[in-house]
């Protein structure tokens with residue numbers, strides 16, 4: 001069995017959960033094994049509410065773990081819970097989404113059980129002895145073997161091919177799939193006779209000490225479209241020239257229902273807050289369209305922008321990295337090009 005860790009925030013499934021299930025169901029098919037989900041810290045009503053979505057994305061069984069220590073997200077308590085569930089259920093493999101939370105929980109579980117963990121994979125293939133064994137590949141006898149993985153390394157600047165080897169016969173292999181490396185989607189067709197997945201609680205023993213790190217408070221920093229979820233991001237770099245220069249980018253972003261982002265050169269200059277920064281040390285974005293104006297496309301910026309579905313670069317330098325990587329480019333002064341795009345959209349919208 002493949003066990004998919006379903007990330008949720010107080011019962012609400014986010015995009016990482018659906019990406020993990022989408023990735024997980026194809027991995028389970030390669031393993032010829034069942035795809036089951038796990039919600040840690042979800043009470044019965046939250047699990048019931050999530051079950052239809054979990055089932056639609058490919059899991060045929062939903063395990064839940066409840067404990068007073070799991071009243072809100074905490075990496076240690078989630079990690080120990082996952083470790084105990086792995087011990088109890090003996091899946092052949094466990095998959096999470098490679099979000100910050102997903103990777104942290106998997107690392108906690110891997111360290112606690114001394115199991116191998118490959119993070120941020122874009123492809124996972126079980127060796128022949130693991131695949132094709134029905135649900136025997138899913139745990140217990142006969143499990144153990146090697147997995148060929150391709151994973152994102154160095155903040156996204158290279159892809160590594162590696163083998164993950166489990167030595168003990170009952171040892172699970174732990175993986176996360178790179179955040180935004182798959183587009184989440186429900187199954188094309190679902191057998192209506194199957195209904196939502198059966199919910200099965202798993203009991204765990206947790207020490208109160210595990211709640212040392214737990215979410216205690218949520219501060220809403222912004223409302224409306226956020227940078228990681230915006231369908232359009234209009235990014236500005238050093239080429240914008242000043243804080244005031246961002247007014248034209250703000251106008252275009254608003255017109256397109258998007259958000260303004262920026263490079264680190266901009267935040268270093270104090271033109272925009274760090275919360276607007278895209279990149280390795282900023283936010284990773286995945287919009288339908290990223291308009292990168294006056295941004296050279298340094299690797300540390302690119303790793304935050306590379307999941308964009310389409311990129312339009314506006315730059316005076318035709319050799320700039322961002323220009324060579326973009327789907328479309330306008331070679332010119334952004335102070336002329338951005339207002340011209342805005343004016344043309346306004347004209348077409350009437």
Ligand SMILES: Cc1cc2nc3c(=O)[nH]c(=O)nc-3n(C[C@H](O)[C@H](O)[C@H](O)COP(=O)(O)OP(=O)(O)OC[C@H]3O[C@@H](n4cnc5c(N)ncnc54)[C@H](O)[C@@H]3O)c2cc1C
Nearest residue numbers: 237238239263264279280281282294296300301315316334
């Ligand atoms: C550890 C580390 C982490 C980092 N993390 C990040 C990160 O998270 N995000 C990030 O962005 N950077 C990050 N950086 C910095 C990164 O290496 C680059 O220095 C930075 O991205 C450059 O920003 P820029 O493209 O705006 O500036 P530049 O590289 O100076 O590029 C400016 C671009 O604007 C163009 N231009 C100039 N004038 C105009 C004009 N009028 N019209 C059109 N185009 C014009 C130029 O041709 C050029 O291509 C990091 C660096 C390190 C070492």
